[in-house]
Amino acid sequence: MVGVDLGGTKTLALLVDSVSPGAVLSERQAPTPASGTEIVDSICSLVRGLAEQVGEVVAVGIGLAALLGQDHVAWEAPNAKALIGLDVGGEVERRLQVPTVVDNDANCAARAEQDLGLGRSVQSLLLVTLGTGIGGGIVLDGSLYRGHRGSAGEPGHMVIDPEGPLCPCGQRGCWERFASGSGLAWLAREAIGDGRASSVLRAVGGNTEDVTGELVVELAATGDGAANEVVDTFARWVALGVANLVNIFDPEAIVIGGGLAPLGDMLIERVRASFLEYPLASRRNPPVEIALTGLGPRAGALGAALIASAAG
Numbered sequence: 358m359v360g361v362d363l364g365g366t367k368t369l370a371l372l373v374d375s376v377s378p379g380a381v382l383s384e385r386q387a388p389t390p391a392s393g394t395e396i397v398d399s400i401c402s403l404v405r406g407l408a409e410q411v412g413e414v415v416a417v418g419i420g421l422a423a424l425l426g427q428d429h430v431a432w433e434a435p436n437a438k439a440l441i442g443l444d445v446g447g448e449v450e451r452r453l454q455v456p457t458v459v460d461n462d463a464n465c466a467a468r469a470e471q472d473l474g475l476g477r478s479v480q481s482l483l484l485v486t487l488g489t490g491i492g493g494g495i496v497l498d499g500s501l502y503r504g505h506r507g508s509a510g511e512p513g514h515m516v517i518d519p520e521g522p523l524c525p526c527g528q529r530g531c532w533e534r535f536a537s538g539s540g541l542a543w544l545a546r547e548a549i550g551d552g553r554a555s556s557v558l559r560a561v562g563g564n565t566e567d568v569t570g571e572l573v574v575e576l577a578a579t580g581d582g583a584a585n586e587v588v589d590t591f592a593r594w595v596a597l598g599v600a601n602l603v604n605i606f607d608p609e610a611i612v613i614g615g616g617l618a619p620l621g622d623m624l625i626e627r628v629r630a631s632f633l634e635y636p637l638a639s640r641r642n643p644p645v646e647i648a649l650t651g652l653g654p655r656a657g658a659l660g661a662a663l664i665a666s667a668a669g
């Protein structure tokens with residue numbers, strides 16, 4: 358069984374035990390190419406490399422940063438436009454002659470959380486992945502909810518400021534413009550523009566375009582005051598969206614994953630504190646658990662393997 362997580366910058370493929378898909382036997386990764394054909398080539402090459410180690414791969418699961426339709430083909434992918442209209446699952450299956458399933462990448466991570474993480478102790482959880490954008494996976498009463506057309510779980514594109522910055526999806530003021538890795542960089546640039554973050558500006562030699570979410574995190578970890586204020590603002594935006602989700606779904610837990618999860622306690626404590634500013638969401642009894650995923654950066658690929666395993 359192979360699970361593949363096709364990320365914006367790199368593709369991770371895990372060979373997992375067919376009987377116990379939580380057990381990783383081997384892994385490979387490669388930079389994610391820009392074009393659709395090369396993406397399929399790259400996935401096939403990663404899977405073949407892993408197959409050499411076991412002789413045969415029984416199924417492949419692939420997580421895509423895209424909104425998938427009922428035909429399992431991406432009809433929109435704000436942060437990975439090359440995937441639009443590309444039948445990744447069909448192409449990989451045809452070329453490798455191995456049963457292949459595709460799903461949204463955050464659905465895959467939610468599936469891993471459900472089977473191997475916090476989902477072992479709760480029946481309903483929302484996984485929110487903070488990366489280049491924001492992904493979402495909805496587990497209700499022990500089942501992953503995909504929606505009528507297969508495109509549920511896109512909280513990153515709930516509009517929270519109709520006058521806000523333009524999102525690659527075509528809307529303005531989507532949650533992920535503020536509360537993702539690129540949102541964190543945008544907040545830092547706003548602070549620089551207001552003269553509140555000269556230390557951040559110095560760190561990039563005066564080039565505001567070079568400000569990244571990772572850089573802000575690194576500076577904040579060193580105790581930089583301006584960077585910490587940006588992270589505080591960021592945490593308030595994260596909490597705002599989390600409160601909206603709690604008011605809609607009333608889950609037992611919200612699990613934060615994705616590329617910004619390494620922010621760890623620095624982030625989660627501030628999100629929990631800001632969440633208290635939303636009484637309808639935060640006064641529930643028992644309270645909503647807001648936790649970081651314990652599964653790390655492999656969650657998406659693990660979940661893709663689990664979904665492939667269940668499909669077979």
Ligand SMILES: [Zn+2]
Binds near residue numbers: 531
């Ligand atoms: Zn959007």
